[in-house]
Amino acid sequence: MNATRIAPIALYQEVAERLRQRIFSHELPPGTWVDEQALAEHYGISRTPLREALKVLASEGLVTLKPRRGCYVTEISERDLDEVFSVMSMLEGECARLSAARASEDDLARLRAIHASLEKAAGKPDIDRFFEANQAFHLALQEIADNRWLLHVIEDLRKVIKLSRHHSLFSEGRLEQSLAEHRDLLQALLDRDGARAETLMRAHILSGRAALARIADAKTQAA
Numbered sequence: 374m375n376a377t378r379i380a381p382i383a384l385y386q387e388v389a390e391r392l393r394q395r396i397f398s399h400e401l402p403p404g405t406w407v408d409e410q411a412l413a414e415h416y417g418i419s420r421t422p423l424r425e426a427l428k429v430l431a432s433e434g435l436v437t438l439k440p441r442r443g444c445y446v447t448e449i450s451e452r453d454l455d456e457v458f459s460v461m462s463m464l465e466g467e468c469a470r471l472s473a474a475r476a477s478e479d480d481l482a483r484l485r486a487i488h489a490s491l492e493k494a495a496g497k498p499d500i501d502r503f504f505e506a507n508q509a510f511h512l513a514l515q516e517i518a519d520n521r522w523l524l525h526v527i528e529d530l531r532k533v534i535k536l537s538r539h540h541s542l543f544s545e546g547r548l549e550q551s552l553a554e555h556r557d558l559l560q561a562l563l564d565r566d567g568a569r570a571e572t573l574m575r576a577h578i579l580s581g582r583a584a585l586a587r588i589a590d591a592k593t594q595a596a
Contacts, residue, residue, distance in 0.1 A: 383422075384418065384422040385422040385423075385425035385426045385429065386426070386429070388416060388418065388422055388423055388425075388426035389425075389426035389427075389429040389430055391416070392412075392426060392427075392430060393430060393433075393435065393532075396430070396435050396436075396446055396535075396536070397532075397535045401446050402446065403446050403447060403448040403449060403536055404445060404446060404448045405445065405446045406443060406444070406445055407427065407436060407443065407444040407445065407446065409423055409424070409427075409443070409444070427444050431444075433529060433532050433533075434447055434529070434532065434533050435447055435532060435533075435536065446536075447533075447536055448536075449533060449534075449536040449537055451586070451589060453533070454534070454537060454582060454585060454586075455582065457530055457533055457534060458534075458578060458579060458581070458582035459579075460530060461527065461530050461531075461534075461578050462574070462575040462576075462578035462579050463575065464523055464526060464527050464530070465511065465514070465515075465527065465574050465575070465577075465578055466571040466572070466574045466575040466578075467518070467520075467523060467571065468511075468514045468515050468517075468518040468520070468523055468527070468574070469514055469518075469558065469561075469562070469567075469570040469571050469573070469574035470567040470568070470570055470571035471517070471518035471519070471520065471567070472514045472517040472518050472562060472570070473561065473562050473564075473565050473566060473567035473570045474565065474567050475517055475518065475519060476517050476562065476565075480513075480517050481562065481563060483513055484510065484513060484514075484559060484562060485559070485563075487506055487509050487510045487513060488506075488510065488555060488556075488559050490502070490506040490509070491503060491506045491507060491510065491552060491555055492552065494506055495548055495549065495552045498548055500548065503548060503551075503552075507551065507555075510555065514562075514574075515527060537585060544584035544585070544587050544588050545587075547581075547584040550580065550584075551577070551580075551581070554573065554576070554577040554580065555577070557573050558570060558573045558574060558577060561573055
């Protein structure tokens, strides 16, 4: 046996990723009962790797395993969002603070380029492109901060946020507000003002939460 041979991705990991994407796209909406038999037949697998995949998703908070009732896609409440965004604001604020001190000139050039994409998308406006550039900006800061534990926790929390039925950028005026927040944040980073970058990032994350709350309130009133 070749000891250096790289093993293929385990079947349950592939199944977990496929289910993860179906959950994020809301093809499997929050609260949906996960029909294990139907999924096993759909993917042409036994229920053993499927159950292992569901355990992975349960550890990420994407599904909830209920004794004697089965597995359900996790429903995220307004309180959950309040708590998650509160933690996210602290973690991403720390990333911004660290990045202001650690960013190289090449790093700052990369942030400028991503911000240019934000400006371009907002000018059209193109919400999908703006969202992609926004994600890229935040990920770049997390990489510059160079703290793998921060990155790991932020990634897990972002998975939970994706369970929300709404997107903050669809709140009226949010795209323009987010762009203005990014302009100020980028300037703080260019100035290497870590304290200001942290404060601005915390406010940026929490204003995204406020936008989601406005959408939820509007939906409730329209119902």
